[in-house]
Structure formats: structure tokens, C-alpha cells
Amino acid sequence: MTATGGGRRREHARSSAGTRIDPATPLWQGATVFRVLTFLFALGVQVAFSPGYAHPVLSWVLVGVMGAWTVVTGLGHTQGWGRTLAMVAADVGVVLALLALSRLALTTDQLASPDPLVTTIWAANPVVAAAVLAGPALGFGVGLVVAVATALVNGYVDTDISRDGVLLLCTGLVLGVAADTARRSHAQLERALRVQAAIAERDRLAREVHDSVLQVLAYIRRQGSELGGDAASLAAMAGEQEVALRAMVSAAPVDPTDDRQLPSIDLRTLLQAQASSTVSVSVPGTSVPLPGAVATELAAVTRTALSNVAVHAGVGAKAFVLLEDLGSEVVLSIRDDGCGIAEGRLEEAEREGRMGVARSIRGRVADLGGELVLETAPGEGTEWEVRVARPSTPRRSDETVMMSVRRWAHRRGR
Incomplete structure (x- = not known):
């Protein structure tokens, strides 16, 4: 409360939004586990195929970047600060950069063969993150970007690359729908719990009001009617308040949201x-x-x-x-x-x-x-x-x- 000119004072009251629990948290935890497992798979591929790469040192550097980014994004997703569009955009940028650099690490024959890129299935992680964050539309879009980038890096499209692209698109759609469903279900559950709590509170108040205020109003109405005169007017007012109060405590609660x-x-x-x-x-x-x-x-x-x-x-x-x-x-x-x-x-x-x-x-x-x-x-x-x-x-x-x-x-x- 602050003083204002002319001896008047001004008081402000604003609503504050409390910390909300993300109902998609289990999906974020699953995305983190998926990121770790895909990195371990990429590490195994690196051990098996790197001796035949054109630049094995570069491939190991790329794997090191993948490991560091896995740690950063995993912490961000589990702790909450990484569940943002900016983090998803950075995730897409890192994957696209690693895909492009994979072309330098592999030989021309390896790029033309079914041999996997350095990133392998680890490249699907931004698709998962986008879908969990914003739903099927963004998940599908990021999946399309990664699928096209993979085809461009390889320089051709065959059954294997097409299959991987379809899997990326389906992953974005399915996980996006799951995330949206989780958030809608959570909102409906919160609404139901609010109404249930309101009903319980209304019943408690109804008992207390009935045992105190309503009985007093009924007594005033009855005694005032018997006394007549000014007391009758007071009785009429008490009767009106009694009716209004009974209607209020018996009405079904409304969820204001x-x-x-x-x-x-x-x-x-x-x-x-x-x-x-x-x-x-x-x-x-x-x-x-x-x-x-x-x-x-x-x-x-x-x-x-x-x-x-x-x-x-x-x-x-x-x-x-x-x-x-x-x-x-x-x-x-x-x-x-x-x-x-x-x-x-x-x-x-x-x-x-x-x-x-x-x-x-x-x-x-x-x-x-x-x-x-x-x-x-x-x-x-x-x-x-x-x-x-x-x-x-x-x-x-x-x-x-x-x-x-x-x-x-x-x-x-x-």
C-alpha cells in the first residue's frame, strides 16, 4: 500500500499463478531414458564401424559431442528447465549439424551402402522431445526435417531410409497425441478434484450454517412476525436472508475455470x-x-x-x-x-x-x-x-x- 496525492491511497491486488506440475513428466523421463539408450547404441556402432571410416578421429569427436549433449538435454528434461521450444530448436540444430558432419567422417562407399551414419537412431531424439513438449504437429514437423536431412546426407533414398523416415513421423505423431492426452486428462482430473473439494466444503458449511445462522434467522423471523410493527419488517428481511442463505448452501458448486x-x-x-x-x-x-x-x-x-x-x-x-x-x-x-x-x-x-x-x-x-x-x-x-x-x-x-x-x-x- 502506497500513499498518493491528496491523502488518498491506492491498493493493488493481482492474482499469482502457482507452480504447476507438468502431467507429461513421465514422458519426459521416458524420453531421457530413450536418449541414453540410443547414445549407447550409437557408441556401439562407432566401436564396430569406425576403423573403416575415412576420418575415424572426427567420428569419435562427433560421438563425444553426442554424449555431452545427451547429458545436457537429459538434465534439462528431467529437471524441467529444458522443456522449452528453445531447447528443442537447439536439439534439432545439434542433430542436423552432426548428420552433416557424418558425411565427412564416412567414406563415399559407406555413404552409398546401408552402413549407418555416426548418429544412427540417436537422431530421433529431437522428434521425441518436440512431440512431448508441443504435441503431434510439432513432433511430425521435426520428424519430417530429420528424415529429409538423413536422406540428403546419404544422397539417395531406398527402402531402409524411407522406413526410417516413416518411423520418425509416426514417433512424432504417437508421442504427441500421448502428451496431449496426458495434459487433457490431468486438467479433467484437477477439475473433478476441485468440484469434489467444493462439494465437501459446501456440505461442511451447510451443517455449520444450519446449526447457527439459519436457526437464528428463523427465530428472528418467527418472533418478529409475532411482535408486529417495526419488528415485522425486520422479520421479513430475516426471512429473505434465510431463503437466500439456504439456496446458497444447497446449490451445486461451480468450477469457475x-x-x-x-x-x-x-x-x-x-x-x-x-x-x-x-x-x-x-x-x-x-x-x-x-x-x-x-x-x-x-x-x-x-x-x-x-x-x-x-x-x-x-x-x-x-x-x-x-x-x-x-x-x-x-x-x-x-x-x-x-x-x-x-x-x-x-x-x-x-x-x-x-x-x-x-x-x-x-x-x-x-x-x-x-x-x-x-x-x-x-x-x-x-x-x-x-x-x-x-x-x-x-x-x-x-x-x-x-x-x-x-x-x-x-x-x-x-
Whole structure:
């Protein structure tokens, strides 16, 4: 939290991506074993054929480079830092260079015969790495490059070279499909585990809420109805909250990362429903469709902010909600003209166990991958600004100008 001009302060909250486990790790480990085994095979070929090479010393140098590169790539693939496109590109470059130099090491008769090149089947390793990293398309492409390079180095194409080329292409395709399948299966498993955890947490909360809050609300509703007068109004409000709370704890949990669970929703509708005599809502003239999970979370953020205004902003405080659709992102602002928030009050509330801001506002925005900005100062009101990126058709320039005018008016309180 940093101080800004005019006694106001600005607070930013961004989501952070945690370290994710690569579901293709077993395939990378297998690729490392394959690389070692193919190098040992190439070493055996070198021992058997190098006495007849035109330049046996050069062939041994090439084998030494193969061994060193096997160690480097093996460490990179097993430890994770080598699972990049740059490493795959370097792998392809090393193999192509060794293939070309093999032409210098072998005699003309050996190149024209079925005798293997210095690299032998070790040349298939970049095909395996590309397929595991990026799927069948890149695996097939790298396999095609290595197959063509092998044919060019030999200077001819026969059944053996054609067979090896087909095997390279099939290796790239099959391993690429396996890697993609592993990642999709892992994502589906994570989604299922999230939903399962959400169901378990919902059931736990439902039991606690039923044993405490719901019983209190039911008691208030019943007693208020019996007393009548102002107590009856209080009873009606308690009854509404009881119904809403029961619906919330009994609803099936929604995975916020799976937009298929909720259809596209016009965010304007959810925000306009929160307008009242003390809450002014300003939205674009055209619909603002968002994935259902995103729209409902933004509406919940607005509802929490408005609830804080009603409770903490002071008597007579008014709130102003502004929604802007900038095409590439949606900007939601909730401002009030109340007493503002004192320095350190939010941190103190969080230490006291009040999680309205920490979880209902900050937590929701972080889960959406958005940016949250708070501007407040004692006696100068409070403004929350939420920015959530989404793919959309960019707005026309005249709409952008109108949005700027509306934002200026929103900040001026007009």
C-alpha cells in the first residue's frame, strides 16, 4: 500500500499463478531414458564401424559431442528447465549439424551402402522431445526435417531410409497425441478434484450454517412476525436472508475455470438489479456478455462492496456503480461518498476475522485473474475498481469516447 496525492491511497491486488506440475513428466523421463539408450547404441556402432571410416578421429569427436549433449538435454528434461521450444530448436540444430558432419567422417562407399551414419537412431531424439513438449504437429514437423536431412546426407533414398523416415513421423505423431492426452486428462482430473473439494466444503458449511445462522434467522423471523410493527419488517428481511442463505448452501458448486457450466450472461442485468434509492447503476447501452462464472463473481463483488457502503460508509451515503466494456477488458467501479476507510482499517478487520474485503472482494478478483484497485481516504469516500480481461471485439472509437466521458462523470459524482 502506497500513499498518493491528496491523502488518498491506492491498493493493488493481482492474482499469482502457482507452480504447476507438468502431467507429461513421465514422458519426459521416458524420453531421457530413450536418449541414453540410443547414445549407447550409437557408441556401439562407432566401436564396430569406425576403423573403416575415412576420418575415424572426427567420428569419435562427433560421438563425444553426442554424449555431452545427451547429458545436457537429459538434465534439462528431467529437471524441467529444458522443456522449452528453445531447447528443442537447439536439439534439432545439434542433430542436423552432426548428420552433416557424418558425411565427412564416412567414406563415399559407406555413404552409398546401408552402413549407418555416426548418429544412427540417436537422431530421433529431437522428434521425441518436440512431440512431448508441443504435441503431434510439432513432433511430425521435426520428424519430417530429420528424415529429409538423413536422406540428403546419404544422397539417395531406398527402402531402409524411407522406413526410417516413416518411423520418425509416426514417433512424432504417437508421442504427441500421448502428451496431449496426458495434459487433457490431468486438467479433467484437477477439475473433478476441485468440484469434489467444493462439494465437501459446501456440505461442511451447510451443517455449520444450519446449526447457527439459519436457526437464528428463523427465530428472528418467527418472533418478529409475532411482535408486529417495526419488528415485522425486520422479520421479513430475516426471512429473505434465510431463503437466500439456504439456496446458497444447497446449490451445486461451480468450477469457475469451466465456463461451460454457466452460459454467457449479460453483466448489466446483474448489476441493474442492485440499483436502489441509494445506489445508482450506470451501464453501457449494449449488452456486456461474459461467461456465467465471471459475471456472477463480478456481481458478487459489487454486492459485497455495496453492503460495506450500507454498513460502514455512514448515514445518507450514496453509492455509484459504473460498468465499462472496453472490448479487451471489462472495468467495474463501485464508488461511494461516505466517510472513507482509515489507514490500516482493512488489515485490522482481517485480523479480527472479518473477511468481507479479503475474501469476497480481493479473493474473487484474484480467482478471476483480474486487477483490483482501491482508492480511499478518511472523509473522501471509497472507490473499488475491478479490471477483468476477456477476448472480445474491440469497441468503436465513438464508444470509447463515451466511456471516457461517463468515467469522468462517475468520478465527479454527477
